[in-house]
Amino acid sequence: MxxxxxxxxxxxxxxxxxxxxxxxxxxxxxxxxxxxxxxxxxxxxxxxxxxxxxxxxxxxxxxxxxxxxxxxxxxxxxxxxxxxxxxxxxxxxxxxxxxxxxxxxxxxxxxxxxxxxxxSMAAIVALKGGSINTPQDLAGKKIGDQPGSTNTVMFPLYAKAAGIKGWETTKFVPSPPPALPQLLAAGTVDGIGQFVVGVPTVEKADPKHRQAVVLPYGDKLPDxxxxxxxxxxxxxxxxxxxxxxxxxxxxxxxxxxxxxxxxxxxxxxxxxxxxxxxxxxxxxxxxxxxxxxxxxxxxxxxxxxxxxxxxxxxxxxxxxxxxxxxxxxxxxxxxxxxxxx
Structure with missing residues (x-):
């Protein structure tokens, strides 16, 4: 089949x-x-x-x-x-x-x-020195992710639990998953949808060797x-x-x-x-x-x-x-x- x-x-x-x-x-x-x-x-x-x-x-x-x-x-x-x-x-x-x-x-x-x-291992991942450091920074930002992905589907629930004002203005940019770390490193997007286990791959893809900023959904939604x-x-x-x-x-x-x-x-x-x-x-x-x-x-x-x-x-x-x-x-x-x- x-x-x-x-x-x-x-x-x-x-x-x-x-x-x-x-x-x-x-x-x-x-x-x-x-x-x-x-x-x-x-x-x-x-x-x-x-x-x-x-x-x-x-x-x-x-x-x-x-x-x-x-x-x-x-x-x-x-x-x-x-x-x-x-x-x-x-x-x-x-x-x-x-x-x-x-x-x-x-x-x-x-x-x-x-x-x-x-x-849950779902998270939004950014890089240090960028525009995202806390959940509140996500409003109005561009997040790369595959349409229908876990992080995209769950984002409204996370945003409400985190009390993010204006979270509706966060834009998820349809992006092929293998390219997400490179898009983030290039600054094409402000953050990406990612499982926390993907952090080493994200950091390795950055030519500037920046550390990741990780916003785990589970921190706000422990159940x-x-x-x-x-x-x-x-x-x-x-x-x-x-x-x-x-x-x-x-x-x-x-x-x-x-x-x-x-x-x-x-x-x-x-x-x-x-x-x-x-x-x-x-x-x-x-x-x-x-x-x-x-x-x-x-x-x-x-x-x-x-x-x-x-x-x-x-x-x-x-x-x-x-x-x-x-x-x-x-x-x-x-x-x-x-x-x-």
Whole structure:
């Protein structure tokens, strides 16, 4: 099944979402009929932060669980949602808040089955010596980001929580993600949407070697989760054992990754030679406290039902989704399948 990017193709596939096959009866790509063929989308490209999926693949965790997994680079939460909902992928990764905001506007047959990050990694990043040093400086500024990205979708919520006056005048400039650090360094934009783990890449791209100014959304919105594991609702309902096995294998790769960032970075480089080991290690070290924050004693990947309800309520109060039950927590997170604390 080819990874198709065009909006028209996505719309057409969405129309068939509820009747699309789950691929459960297909033989794996290696010809082993005992393995189920699974397509998985990263949250965004193949940056270091995505290494855990390749660790699970390389170490045989997916195969041990009965899957022949094909990993494809995602292009942001909204696209990943549409592709999973449309049957072009079985599992994917997306920012949980962006998932809620998107599903609050457009119902999709997807559900969350685990959390990669217990805290949001979304942020606005600038460079020292520029025009952005605090959240209040964002009004009227130009921020480079991909349309529909997590940082773009979540910005109004962050701006309101941070009390930014005139935040509506902040302009998000559509920009290709690989070019964001260079656009920032050149002064074409004042800041960029970025996960905090992308800071080393941003600083490395600046010929003046300036330090980054990081404005994490999580500082103002501590309840927010980061990336989450999603799958189709029908797959979760009809094949819960498969979902649990896949999620368990993926989280096993995540645990190994935060235990051994260098080993994970070397595995990622094997699959994507463009990724340097040092760069990926830097990202993974920054990511670790978001996977298991200080004071977190729960199970890796857990989703807390009460916390999900608080996030939905906050989004309703901020006007990002319609109030009065527009989102059912039980539909957006399958608590029977997500790890529990």
């Amino acid at each position: 080819r990874f198709r990017r065009s909006a028209a193709a996505i719309v057409a596939v969405l129309a068939l979402a509820l009747v699309s096959a789950c691929n459960n009866d297909k033989a794996g790509q290696n010809g082993d009929a005992s393995l189920q063929k699974i397509t998985y989308l990263t949250s965004f490209n193949t940056f270091g932060r995505e290494a855990y999926a390749y660790v699970a693949l390389e170490k045989g965790y997916f195969k041990d669980a009965g899957f022949d997994v094909t990993i494809k680079p995602g292009s942001g939460t909204v696209d990943v949602l549409k592709l999973v909902a449309g049957g072009q992928a079985d599992y994917g990764i997306g920012d949980f808040t962006a998932i809620l905001i998107t599903m609050g506007k457009q119902k999709m047959p997807v559900t969350t089955v685990g959390m990669i990050h217990q805290r 927010l989760y980061g990336n989450a594991i999603i799958t189709r609702s029908d797959l979760a309902k009809d094949h819960p054992d498969q979902v649990k096995k896949f999620t368990s294998a993926l989280l096993k790769g995540l645990q190994d990754t935060i235990n051994d960032p260098e080993g994970a970075a070397k595995i990622l480089q094997k699959y994507d030679p463009k990724r340097t080991v040092d760069g990926s290690v830097a990202e993974l070290n920054l990511m670790k406290p978001y996977v298991k924050p200080d004071g977190f004693t729960g199970e890796l990947g857990e989703a807390d039902g009460e916390r999900v309800e608080r996030i939905i309520k906050a989004l309703e109060n901020a006007g990002e989704i319609k109030p009065a039950g527009s989102l059912n927590p039980a539909e957006v997170v399958d608590r029977d399948l997500a790890p529990k604390g």
